[in-house]
Amino acid sequence: MTYETLKPYIYITIAGLFLLFEMSLQVSVSVITPNLMSDFNITAAGIGVISSLFFYSYTIMQIPSGILFDCISSKKLIGASFMLCTLGAFLFAFSSGIFLASAGRLLIGFGSAFAFVSVLYTASQWFPHKYFAVITGLGMVMASLGAMCGQMPLAYLVGLVGWRKSLFILAVIGTILSILVFVLIEDKADKKSFTWRNLYVIIRKLLLILEKKQTWFIAIFAFAIWSPITGFASLWGVSFIGKAYSMSVERAAFSCSLIWIGVAFGSLFFGWWSEKVKKRNLPLRFGAILGVASSILVIYFSFNHYLLNILLVCFGIATGGQSLIFAVMTDVTEKRLTGTGIGLINMAVVGSGFVFQPIIGILLKILHPVQEGAGHVVSYSLIDYRVALVVIPLIFIISLLVSLFFIKETYPAQSVD
Secondary structure: OOHHHHHHHHHHHHHHHHHHHHHHHHHHHHHOHHHHHHHHOOOHHHHHHHHHHHHHHHHHOHHHHHHHHHHOOHHHHHHHHHHHHHHHHHHHHHOOOHHHHHHHHHHHHHHHOOHHHHHHHHHHHHOOHHHHHHHHHHHHHHHHHHHHHOOHHHHHHHHHHOHHHHHHHHHHHHHHHHHHHHHHOOOOOOOOOOOHHHHHHHHHHHHHHHOOHHHHHHHHHHHHHHHHHHHHHHHHHHHHHHHHOOOOHHHHHHHHHHHHHHHHHHHHHHHHHHHHHOOOHHHHHHHHHHHHHHHHHHHHOOOOHHHHHHHHHHHHHHOOHHHHHHHHHHHOOOHHHHHHHHHHHHHHHHHHHHHHHHHHHHHHHHHOOOOOOOOOOOOOOHHHHHHHOOHHHHHHHHHHHHHHHOOOOOOOOOOOO
């Protein structure tokens, strides 16, 4: 095979590695929470705020990221955003206080906003359209794999060399991958320059989408079905499992990382199931019911480790509706507005992070009030965690109610003309 033949596969691999890298950074705080509380003298509320800053910049950049890919060299855009992630990791690794750590998380989120879009854009530019859905599913698998790497393997690495050196190693890996982007990737077509006319058209498209009630219901479902992942799997799950089952950070991180296996499987399975039965709402409702049941069992009951791990996989599968909801959005959106609609729903998905991570942290602080700067790690009780984490099954219930009573069945292949 010649290099020309291999180019699409090389490019999609690099884009996939970008997604894997940013997901590792996104969830990394979950395994270093005690370290951060000790080094920065902060409580759960502070941890929740620092971690959630990633989602603020990530969410804000969702729609602009798609616009920029249409206007700017994809090579430069992927390379620059990769470097921003890496710079954020360096800042976080060397931070001596909350300010630099917060700046690092903001930069990581800003750069990460381009990761999933880079996979989709590369797929659309270098592969036949018939492979687009498959590559999208594989992108979710890479994201899940990255999240797993940011938990169990990172937890072991932190145990060996400490959290600062661990994040420094991740940043070095990011630097190497950033260089590969500039060396190996090339643009397929010339870019059109951005004009204010483009901005007017984009705003007009967004307003047309927001006029539809179904858009709001779909966005609420997307927000609700993914909130348990950002609130539990991405941050508080490792600490809770460690407390509930008297596990080490490494073992708790392993169990929590199984959620991401469920996410990967659920994303692929729900899409297949929806096409098989020619319905959207049935898989969405099943996922929401599975989420309610598995989250209640995980948080409020105790099981042996094997059954716990099975329940955590089910927890992840339940959120597979997150990938299917994009198909629902394309079903009810005119083709000329599809890109904007997808960006809007992705904003709702990732926006759950800056809501639920600090909310759980604030609830923990209310339940166990300690002054910031106390100089020691706050040890929250199992009761504290179980009360604070009540928001997880509640948000799953909201996703179920929305899918039952508000989202209309669209049936695949019956898109708006």
